[in-house]
Amino acid sequence: MSDIAPPTLDLRAATIAVRVRAGELSAAQVVDDYLAAIDAHETDVHAFNLVLTDEARARAAAVDDAVAAGDDVGPLAGVPVALKDNMCTRGVPTTCSSKILEGWRPPYDATIVDRLRDAGAVVIGKTNLDEFAMGSSTENSAFGRTNNPLDVTRVPGGSSGGSAASVAAGFAPLALGSDTGGSIRQPAALCGVVGVKPTYGAVSRLGLVAFASSLDQIGPFAHDVADAALVLEAISGHDPGDSTSIDQGPLELTTVLEHGVDGMRIGRITDLPEGADPDVVERVDQAFAALADAGATIIDVSVPAFGYGLTAYYLIAPAEASSNLARYDGVRFGMRAEAPDTNAMYIATRTEGFGAEVKRRIMLGTYALSAGYYDAYYGRALKVRRRIAQDFAAAYAQVDALVMPASPSVAFRAGDKTADPMSMYLCDTYTIPANLTGEPAMSVPFGTGADGLPVGVQIITPALHDARMFQVAAELERRAPAS
Numbered sequence: 001m002s003d004i005a006p007p008t009l010d011l012r013a014a015t016i017a018v019r020v021r022a023g024e025l026s027a028a029q030v031v032d033d034y035l036a037a038i039d040a041h042e043t044d045v046h047a048f049n050l051v052l053t054d055e056a057r058a059r060a061a062a063v064d065d066a067v068a069a070g071d072d073v074g075p076l077a078g079v080p081v082a083l084k085d086n087m088c089t090r091g092v093p094t095t096c097s098s099k100i101l102e103g104w105r106p107p108y109d110a111t112i113v114d115r116l117r118d119a120g121a122v123v124i125g126k127t128n129l130d131e132f133a134m135g136s137s138t139e140n141s142a143f144g145r146t147n148n149p150l151d152v153t154r155v156p157g158g159s160s161g162g163s164a165a166s167v168a169a170g171f172a173p174l175a176l177g178s179d180t181g182g183s184i185r186q187p188a189a190l191c192g193v194v195g196v197k198p199t200y201g202a203v204s205r206l207g208l209v210a211f212a213s214s215l216d217q218i219g220p221f222a223h224d225v226a227d228a229a230l231v232l233e234a235i236s237g238h239d240p241g242d243s244t245s246i247d248q249g250p251l252e253l254t255t256v257l258e259h260g261v262d263g264m265r266i267g268r269i270t271d272l273p274e275g276a277d278p279d280v281v282e283r284v285d286q287a288f289a290a291l292a293d294a295g296a297t298i299i300d301v302s303v304p305a306f307g308y309g310l311t312a313y314y315l316i317a318p319a320e321a322s323s324n325l326a327r328y329d330g331v332r333f334g335m336r337a338e339a340p341d342t343n344a345m346y347i348a349t350r351t352e353g354f355g356a357e358v359k360r361r362i363m364l365g366t367y368a369l370s371a372g373y374y375d376a377y378y379g380r381a382l383k384v385r386r387r388i389a390q391d392f393a394a395a396y397a398q399v400d401a402l403v404m405p406a407s408p409s410v411a412f413r414a415g416d417k418t419a420d421p422m423s424m425y426l427c428d429t430y431t432i433p434a435n436l437t438g439e440p441a442m443s444v445p446f447g448t449g450a451d452g453l454p455v456g457v458q459i460i461t462p463a464l465h466d467a468r469m470f471q472v473a474a475e476l477e478r479r480a481p482a483s
Ligand code: GLN
Pocket: 133, 134, 135, 136, 158, 159, 178, 179, 180, 181, 182, 183, 184, 211, 317, 428
């Protein structure tokens, strides 16, 4: 290596891995370049809760040693990856951006961490999020907000805002997030990167701190569709440690990216809820035109229950959260508030440890599950969920994929929606239904909208058809407007 090796930051993950495996580029150099970028700009962005400087350097050196020894170091050799701080890393603080987990160090690695390591990747840090992944702007973090690298007065979206921002800012070529109601796709859209929520069960959640277990999925952020495919192949596939994990091998995605959409039927939902800004609608219209140009047929379809998704979600997700978060009681994890007796200790710990949005969700969820209201709220929400799935299934009798906005607007200003939770919840209008149905969904950048900020177009396909979704995404990427 020369003393003044060029920064590797403009390289894609795929290129980094190929060069590291070939011994043309050292993983140590790659990590140092990214650490330098973090050093230079992290104070403006605040993407990370923790940068793993020493661990990443040690890991990169191990990758270089393995290459020198002639070992196969895997498809992500030497590629830095940023992890949302709700994924367990053994011996390394995992906070969920909550005070309540202060001091907690998980005794094990999440399955995705094992898989990344097996693929040769280098975990570079733990990224900021809305506390326990509840939010759409990363303003609900106990450790301060993350700024959108494209305009630091604006939010990066959420809840995986730190992960999206870390990729957009050039702090890591890849990041992982979790998506319960849109927390990968919406921040991807707002930061101008690719974000994927795979089919429910495609990626193990062992070691993902649970928010709403019937909805949570892990997925990647990347600069392009090919890199997203590469990392998703590496982390997907059956895990006996997660009972919701689908019993099948890793997704096969990288091989379909050049297949195009000729002959494909793409659905435009005629009764999509209103609320998307005109600049976003215009880009989505252009996306349909681009797909038609590429040989797809655009077909109008109705998904009547789509608009009920938000309401159902804000009963189901808080209900599950109220149960999942019952374990943070000052006894087993993280912080403990001093109090005269055990009951007072539980109350004081949860009062001090949880932020306002988390408390709101716990109260909503507890109410929805309480005797006398269970059927009226939770039971009814489950019926709506089934109805949405039926409507999607009916649409898929006519089309192969659905295309729509990922977010109703481009990145908004910090503080704009914090006073009104409902306005924040409405950010998820277009993303939530795919969580309720378990279908794969992703956001791909497609030109810009107001103030030159990126617009994300969302693609949804039937469960297990992640590859078809990537095919459409790759075509949109090839045909994306330059600005
Ligand atoms: N913004 C949604 C919420 O606040 C979705 C969060 C997520 O997907 N984790 O619940």
